Amino acid sequence: SAVISQKPSRDICQRGTSLTIQCQVDSQVTMMFWYRQQPGQSLTLIATANQGSEATYESGFVIDKFPISRPNLTFSTLTVSNMSPEDSSIYLCSSTRGSDYGYTFGSGTRLTVV
Amino acid sequence: QKEVEQNSGPLSVPEGAIASLNCTYSDRVSQSFFWYRQYSGKSPELIMSIYSNGDKEDGRFTAQLNKASQYVSLLIRDSQPSDSATYLCAVKNSNSGYALNFGKGTSLLVTP
Numbered sequence: 001s002a003v004i005s006q007k008p009s010r011d012i013c014q015r016g017t018s019l020t021i022q023c024q025v026d027s028q029v030t031m032m033f034w035y036r037q038q039p040g041q042s043l044t045l046i047a048t049a050n051q052g053s054e055a056t057y058e059s060g061f062v063i064d065k066f067p068i069s070r071p072n073l074t075f076s077t078l079t080v081s082n083m084s085p086e087d088s089s090i091y092l093c094s095s096t097r098g099s100d101y102g103y104t105f106g107s108g109t110r111l112t113v114v
Numbered sequence: 115q116k117e118v119e120q121n122s123g124p125l126s127v128p129e130g131a132i133a134s135l136n137c138t139y140s141d142r143v144s145q146s147f148f149w150y151r152q153y154s155g156k157s158p159e160l161i162m163s164i165y166s167n168g169d170k171e172d173g174r175f176t177a178q179l180n181k182a183s184q185y186v187s188l189l190i191r192d193s194q195p196s197d198s199a200t201y202l203c204a205v206k207n208s209n210s211g212y213a214l215n216f217g218k219g220t221s222l223l224v225t226p
Contacts, residue, residue: 105157
């Protein structure tokens with residue numbers, strides 16, 4: 001399975017600012033995804049990061065708030081914009097070479113907005 | 115929204131016993147099913163994947179799939195305290211491309 005390096009691992013940010021999270025995969029993968037996991041909750045899909053085109057967002061998530069880039073097959077970023085305390089969460093990226101293969105996760109970014 | 119349901123637990127089993135974790139899903143056309151283990155403060159780790167009806171065994175873990183009844187289960191034999199974690203059931207969601215749809219997870223506690 002692919003190994004994903006995600007950074008930063010944690011950050012404390014002021015409300016109204018933005019944070020960009022990066023994920024680097026050690027091999028070419030077909031799909032990359034971004035999830036949010038709020039304390040004590042399961043994973044909620046934010047968007048699918050599409051290589052070379054705009055991300056596909058799930059209901060409740062918009063590009064202005066969570067802009068995503070995926071310039072190539074191994075790298076993606078998620079920006080959390082104009083942050084509020086409600087954005088405090090763990091953000092995880094995930095990748096797969098296809099649904100017949102496993103989906104692996106980055107180590108996560110624990111974001112606290114104060 | 116296609117649902118994946120799990121009992122949140124906690125499920126408590128004594129060391130050496132069999133732990134049985136269950137999951138039901140609503141998307142009838144789902145084809146791919148996964149079990150992840152998540153320790154507190156860590157990211158999910160893939161334990162098992164299953165695609166066909168029946169059982170799939172890997173070491174102490176057995177995944178069972180019944181598409182007609184829309185349930186998938188995970189059995190952990192000879193449970194160890196190190197198995198104490200949250201177990202997430204995930205289903206490939208036909209409405210979200212290749213993304214996985216996760217259940218809320220079952221907390222497992224294995225007592226020495």
